[in-house]
Amino acid sequence: MNESLKPIDDQTIVITGASSGIGLTTARMAADRGARLVLAARSEDALRELTDEIEASGGEAAYVVADVRDRDDVRAIRETAIERFGGFDAWINGAAVSIYGRLSEVPVEDMRRQFDTNVWGLLYGSLEAAEHLRERGGAIVNIGSIVSDRSLLLQGSYAASKHAVKGFTDALRMELEDAGAPVSVTLIKPSSIDTPYPEHAENYMDEAATLPPPIYAPETVARAILHAATQGDREVTVGGGGKLVTALGHYAPGLLDRIMETVFDRQQRAGRPPRPGASALEESSGELAERGDYEGHVSETSLYTRLRQRRRTVAATLVGVAAGAAYAGYRTLRGGDEKRAGEQRETVERDRSRRPSVSRFGR
Template identity: 50%
Template sequence: MTVRLKPLDQQTIVITGASSGIGLATARDAAKAGARVVIVSRNAGDLETIAREITESGGQALAVAADVSKREDVERVAREAIQRFGGIDTWVNDAAVALYGTLEKIPLEDQRHLFDVNYWGVVHGSLVAAGHLRKSGGALINIGSVLSDRAMIDQGQYSASKHAVRGFTDALRMELEREGAPISVTLIKPAAINTPYPEHARNYLDAPSPMVPPPTYDPHVVARAILHAATSPTRALVVGFGGWAISLFGNLFPPLADLVMEATGRASQTTQAPGRREMRDNLYEPRQDGAEHSVISNTHRRSSLLLEAQMRPLTTLALVVGLGFAAFSLLRPTRAEGRDHDRRMAENYRRYRETRRQAGNGHDQPTMGPGGYPNRAPDRSAHDRRMGN
């Protein structure tokens, strides 16, 4: 079945994890584009502040406090969205928590809870959304990571949860396609993004604060990918060349990539900057939200050429073909150069034949035998052997 997605200004978009980082940037950008946004997180107070800000700027927003690890909370989000705006067109599963530390050091209780949010939260949101989107069509967008493809040392369980999100998303997409459901299913895989993610993380490392390894990207770059997927059926999008390159390197040369991670992973993920204490550790309880960026990282990239290439594949293909043709034209010899080359080759061949004729005392020229057939030239090496030379 053909999937037809509405323009943003005709959509109602549900966004989990919308009180900070990527989710917050997406909510703001979607509202600016005219979409009605349903923003979801555990932090009721900050959600209301964000919804008020969007409304005062001329947008439409509904704040719903919910814990995505609980199926009943997610079902309530859908009910309130439909009651307020009449339906759902796009559902974005962005909520996640983070742990930094070795797998043996992090308590299993914490590891299980991370999966409750990062994996089961996506499962709950996806299944609830699919139940509603089957009726009128729409987009389901799950936020994975470049760590869906390649594990990061000292973020083992986060990496594992994002691997699980990728597997679930791919399986659900196939099931929906098989039944002909009018739903586009997209996996977004951001690289390192400058959000409060490391400040919100529970930290078991011997450092004041964890961090994401550079280079980092602005969360609005990811929001751009999400809103593209909300209007254009897309299987997957990667945001950030650096993370994509590391994933590719890891898939092509796993042992070497492991060695690089082991040597640099800890240093690239720790900092002496303490971050904001009021944000620290939201694993079990919400902490202060309302920020798109982290104070730990001072710089970030505001665009991703890799993302733009994926969003415009035909333009990218035409550009690559054009550049290839231009390079071929520059390297190809001109007609005059070609004629000169042919003359040089002919002259070299003529000299070669002359040298052979003189060296072979004329025996390189064929002689005619009976019936007009050419005789083979004498085998001088065989003749020399018979003469004892």
């Protein structure tokens, strides 16, 4: 365990996107485990209801009405955490919006607004969190997706935003490590999760949107997030189905392209007319909702993710040993190379000193 990370029941945790889906599920799970919470979302009604629910169960929570696209709103989240609880120990960037449709059919303006939430909102939150945690230690947990690694047909702009999230998260991790800051930075990459994600999406298809199976419960992601907040994971893919997709994309990208084109297009169409009403890109739904309306099988656990996180400590130790051995080998080889180079220089100089003097015009 990272020494700067506390048990959940001793943490104050900030969660953006706390009124729906993964953020809401994580907030409730963290409250059940004794964490103090700072909840952020756009809907004050939903936040007030969630805060009242947590406090009625004996927990502690504060909320901030915030649109993460506005950096001043994000700063207000940080300030509220400091004023109410004296600071925070983990910051979870969960706010995101989705769009379904082919890239040629989605207005660029909508893509830009999606990036404002998914990328810039997460960037603002990460920077505010890093500044606060740099001295005291803690965890930053960013919610990416399996599409951080492998783009998905009909969700191209969402995949592009999550690729950006991965790039930013990796860079931030390295900078904090290089500075010696006691801050863990984790990227959580969920597979398809049974949340209101498709119902809240901006949809440019001629059918209602749905998710390609296999589908996992939001609790699988919440458990991974809270594990990262106490153990400091680097990256965690939630769901073996998603891991299979990304592995296939790595080893056989052309084959996965064809599978995407023939199977995933159909699997993201629900076979009924699109839902009426505004999407989350336009406004918050205002309702607390963890789950969506997916009608198929939902896996309540992910064996792959549980095994992955249980083995993290052992794997990290083995990686550390291997890295140490590799570095030692490198130093040995480098020392041998330097020694040989020195001997070669000495030989050249000795040969030069033994050569007879030669005039420019011959002997």
